[in-house]
Amino acid sequence: MTAPVLPDFPWDKLVPYKTRAGQHPGGIVDLSVGTPVDPTPELVRQALADASDAPGYPQTYGTPPLRQAVADWFARRRNAPGVDPDGVMPTIGSKELVAWLPLLLGLGAGDVVMHPQVAYPTYDVGARLTGATPLAADGTLQVGPGARAVKLVWLNSPGNPTGRVLGVEHLKKVVDWARSIGAVVASDECYAELGWDGVEVPSILDPRVCGDSHEGLLVVYSTSKQSSLAGYRAAFVAGDPVLVRRILEIRKHAGMIVPWPVQEALRVALGDDEHVAQQRERYRRRRELMRDWLTSEGFKIDHSEAGLYFWATRDEPCWDTVADLAERGVLVTPGDFYGPTGARHVRVAMTVSDERVAQLAARAAGPDGSVRSAGGNLR
Numbered sequence: 001m002t003a004p005v006l007p008d009f010p011w012d013k014l015v016p017y018k019t020r021a022g023q024h025p026g027g028i029v030d031l032s033v034g035t036p037v038d039p040t041p042e043l044v045r046q047a048l049a050d051a052s053d054a055p056g057y058p059q060t061y062g063t064p065p066l067r068q069a070v071a072d073w074f075a076r077r078r079n080a081p082g083v084d085p086d087g088v089m090p091t092i093g094s095k096e097l098v099a100w101l102p103l104l105l106g107l108g109a110g111d112v113v114m115h116p117q118v119a120y121p122t123y124d125v126g127a128r129l130t131g132a133t134p135l136a137a138d139g140t141l142q143v144g145p146g147a148r149a150v151k152l153v154w155l156n157s158p159g160n161p162t163g164r165v166l167g168v169e170h171l172k173k174v175v176d177w178a179r180s181i182g183a184v185v186a187s188d189e190c191y192a193e194l195g196w197d198g199v200e201v202p203s204i205l206d207p208r209v210c211g212d213s214h215e216g217l218l219v220v221y222s223t224s225k226q227s228s229l230a231g232y233r234a235a236f237v238a239g240d241p242v243l244v245r246r247i248l249e250i251r252k253h254a255g256m257i258v259p260w261p262v263q264e265a266l267r268v269a270l271g272d273d274e275h276v277a278q279q280r281e282r283y284r285r286r287r288e289l290m291r292d293w294l295t296s297e298g299f300k301i302d303h304s305e306a307g308l309y310f311w312a313t314r315d316e317p318c319w320d321t322v323a324d325l326a327e328r329g330v331l332v333t334p335g336d337f338y339g340p341t342g343a344r345h346v347r348v349a350m351t352v353s354d355e356r357v358a359q360l361a362a363r364a365a366g367p368d369g370s371v372r373s374a375g376g377n378l379r
């Protein structure tokens with residue numbers, strides 16, 4: 001048996017720049033990782049604590065109240081009133097589902113898994129884990145005559161790293177096309193509550209996109225970002241009940257179960273819109289300060305209309321940008337981590353404390369490119 005060929009873990013390449021940025025007298029401003037930094041809301045922590053007496057095994061399918069809470073949330077927050085609680089299942093964070101979905105759907109050699117051209121790397125990894133072929137393509141035209149081999153189409157809106165939002169028409173086109181070739185569409189929508197400047201973020205389970213049927217469709221969703229509980233691993237998949245039951249059978253055999261206290265915390269988090277609004281407001285304020293800083297640094301910002309990242313370019317190779325900012329104690333992610341077409345962009349994460357965001361202004365480059373950092377010139 002041969003092990004799947006996985007890409008190198010790219011973050012190792014960023015380590016020297018992290019070290020360099022960490023030498024800044026004011027400390028590093030790390031804008032490279034999308035890990036939430038604000039406290040987990042009290043009501044979610046309380047729900048976890050209240051469920052800590054858990055001697056028995058939890059349900060892989062999720063408790064009926066949790067599955068109902070997910071269906072209610074789709075109706076209330078995502079304009080998707082038709083979600084069947086039978087087509088809902090909690091997952092151990094959404095990254096594991098992204099990585100294992102091709103295998104759980106029974107895909108393998110000869111099958112093609114499509115994902116966005118500039119993308120979260122786990123879509124590609126998931127295809128490779130099961131011997132399928134990943135295909136980075138944003139449009140159906142790029143697929144050509146091999147369309148029949150496409151068995152799974154990943155969408156990611158709002159996107160990581162680009163913050164791009166796909167509108168109803170775009171989503172509908174993809175859903176219609178995938179249905180015409182019998183492919184499953186899996187839509188990773190985990191930044192949906194974080195749309196900016198009034199942008200609408202439709203779901204593929206919205207009837208304007210999919211009509212009155214969820215056949216062949218799955219939404220992958222995570223509360224890691226909107227509720228600051230990435231450490232809980234609280235996420236879910238929802239959509240076509242037939243697909244969800246198929247996935248469930250394998251997950252039951254494999255013991256891929258969300259702990260019951262986390263199922264309870266997830267249920268409570270989804271029932272409370274207030275803490276999400278508060279978290280959103282925190283990110284909105286940071287986003288404005290960071291946007292001003294990026295503009296003053298000469299960056300052009302592309303997309304970034306939703307989510308927790310700026311997709312920014314100074315029209316130079318991304319590693320030049322990374323190196324320049326590291327000299328000033330700021331770490332960003334090179335765009336080529338997300339595919340070759342990202343090679344002239346960097347991803348700048350908003351998951352950073354207010355105190356660190358305030359540091360950015362003090363680290364601007366002077367008009368002649370010289371450094372005006374509080375602790376002296378590092379270049």
Ligand SMILES: Cc1ncc(COP(=O)(O)O)c(C=O)c1O
Nearest residue numbers: 034093094095120160222224235
């Ligand atoms: C697009 C996308 N999908 C999935 C995930 C995974 O989220 P989690 O595993 O915390 O639910 C992330 C995390 O950054 C992401 O950006």
